Amino acid sequence: MASHANAAPVIIKRKKVVGGDGHHGGAWKVAYADFVTAMMAFFMLMWLLNATTEKQRKGIADYFSPTVAISRVSGGGDGAFGGESVFSEVVLPQNGTGATNLRPTESKQARGEIGDDAGLDAQDKALREMEAALMGRGGESMMSTDLQRHIITRLTDEGLIVELFDTPDATLFEADSDRPTVLLVELSKMMVRVFGLVTNDVAVDGHTRAYPVVLKDNPVWTLSAARADRMRRLLQDAGMHFDRVKRVTGHADKEMAVDDPSSERNNRLEVILLREGL
Template sequence: MRPGIGCWAVAKRKGEGVTIVIKKEEGGEGGHHGGAWKVAYADFVTAMMAFFLLMWLLNATTEEQRRGLADYFNPTNVMGQRPSGSGQPFGGRTPNESGQMSSNASSVRVETGPRPVVFDLEEDDSDSPATPVERREGPKGDDETATPARIMAAQAEAGSGRGEGGTQADLAQASAEALREELERREREVMDRLAEQIRSAVQDDPALAELARQIRVEQVPEGLRIQLLDGERTPMFALGGSAPSEKVRALLGKVAAVINRVSYEVAITGHTDATPFRPGARSNWDLSAERANATRRLLTEGGVAEARIRSVTGLAEREPLIPEDPQNAANRRVSVLLLRETPPARNAAP
């Protein structure tokens, strides 16, 4: 057998001839080809995984998050106009735009809000009558009846009714009157709701239901007045003293909760009946002032800010609730007044 040929021959005599038998041997392993294909396949699979992971991240993140990632991997030079780092990923967003020290990578956002109400009014010093102007209205608010457009429309109607002899001063006066009336109407509605909330808070509490007849809530020219009246069997304060009862504490807690829903200033006044003290002792002036001050403390404990307290006054028996019966227990009372923000008109009914 010749080495390297991969076959061998055998010669054998049989008779006169010679028989030659040739056998081929299949070669074994053709040598080790190596594992380079495995490394290439692993790199391919890794690249595909990274690609699909990137696609998933792009789909699962918001625009702001992607912008933050781009800014993190694209560091900036705050003193320059051009971005440092490589590339402009994610749609070309860059930390800096054209212009000195300008950047769009900060958290400041400018959004378009509703268009304001604009009135085209022209100042004219002449005495010529006012002419109608075009009015552009913005989006309507919750209370459609109180929009500035309606107020100005009422002002225009009031001014146009004066005829050609009307002046700018007349129109301005009519506008001011219409505006005052509208503000007064809205304020009356707010105070009506507050009065109803106070009455409901007292009536819905079983512990205070019996005091419903001893609380009086009404609107007066100065604002909304809440009066706590004494009863023959259910006094609000200790007889001859300023210590409030437990029911008064609970009642003023309900009142304070309602007062905290608005921003009106508060005036507190104490009153007594005409029963005098012994000579040399304290007077009804002292008693009424002490009860008013005790009421102030209970309101502030209920959350009413001290800055909203306008005054704390004691009027003794000088303003009785029932003048024909100065000894009546109802004359012993404390008044909490929510002051109007809009002054009443001169011809307002008392």
């Protein structure tokens, strides 16, 4: 009896088993998989941006646009497609938001230019006719083919802009100076002959390429202004009345014609036949 009193009590533990718990701690694996997928997509995007041209990127962007097939805002033509592909380098600028790699400044809506001829007033039509005569769109040009290579025209709310620009084999001015070349002298004479058909006032804007920022004295402002003023003097020397020139402006390198700031294509002049009343 005493031996049973000294015996240690027996304790029985019963574990409650609950079924159907499934696996624990798996949520982090799903989150990690999503993270890896996102990183892969990011690196693929970086690679595509580096491996494709501007034209190809615009094509990809338009492909994913829901309004490409029916909207002029994306398609760019006078109709749904304007008779051309939405990936056309010429069509894309018509969206009114920008330009393209090959034609960065010539587009109409991208530079606030006038679109269709319908609804134009007499002044618009006169400017259009002068533009056509200048560029030979009516079958006869008022300048040679060599000069035409350096000219782009566009009709805007400000007036008829005639843009003169450098090409790799022929420049408007001697290097880094405002000394005009024979090419610019010929261009100025031709423009005075054309502008003599009307009495509208004229403005001259000068633009230059960007120079290295390490230069102590960056010449972009003085050079663009000097070139614009030189063009004014060339126009007057060719016979334009001095009172017709209402504005001469240097824009330095602040308004690029192409994406590369140091490109010679950014060296240009804009001679604007202003609308009456401006």
